Amino acid sequence: EEKQISLQQEINIRKQIQAELAQSENQFRSLVETLNEGFGIVDAEGRFTYVNVKLIDMLGYARSEMVGKKVSDFMDKSNRRFYKKQLAMRQTGIETPYEIHFTTKDGRSIATIVSPRATFDADGRFQGSFAVVTDISAVKTTEKALRHREQQLREKTLRLQEMNTALEVLLRKLEQDKTLIQKRILFNLRRLVAPYLDDLAESHLSDR
Secondary structure, eight states: OHHHHHHHHHHHHHHHHHHHHHHHHHHHHHHHHTOSSEEEEEETTSBEEEEOHHHHHHHTOOHHHHTTSBGGGGSOHHHHHHHHHHHHHHHTTOOOOEEEEEEOTTSOEEEEEEEEEEEEOTTOOEEEEEEEEEEOHHHHHHHHHHHHHHHHHHHHHHHHHHHHHHHHHHHHHHHHHHHHHHHHHHHHIIIIIHHHHHHHHTTTOOOO
16 A cells, blocks of 8 residues: 555656646747747757747748758758858857858848757767857848948049049149249240330330
């Protein structure tokens, strides 16, 4: 009878633990499914074991098309190489956020910031990781537009500087030409008009 009571108590404890685990899992799912950021869990081989609605929407795939697939399957060649290095870093416990591009189902490339966290078992063996994924494509587009605008402004500034330099040269040339014309006018007056004035002065004419 004591064994039965003990067994029943153990069963009750197990049921309570299972209920608490189920409640905790429901709270977790409720939290991550309502996140405004992408969220994914991957195993030690880099395969998705869980993706939330936001990450599904970001990449345009169905959940069934993502779970069980490698994260690198949703990247182009260069980003796959980069992700492979990042996965190796997770295995050593390095959890620095990084920027990487995913390829959507319709072939678009989206820029993201991935904030990872590695998981290990009790013996310190790498079990995988989970990460928050933030879409920064809009920010990148704005940055690109700003860089283009800055380049246009630099080019316009350079053209204005060149125009100012040309105007300065032109103004100096005009001043030089003006001085030269004045000298020529004075020279012609002295050469052509002055002799007649001298002749008139010696002619003893009346003032009239």
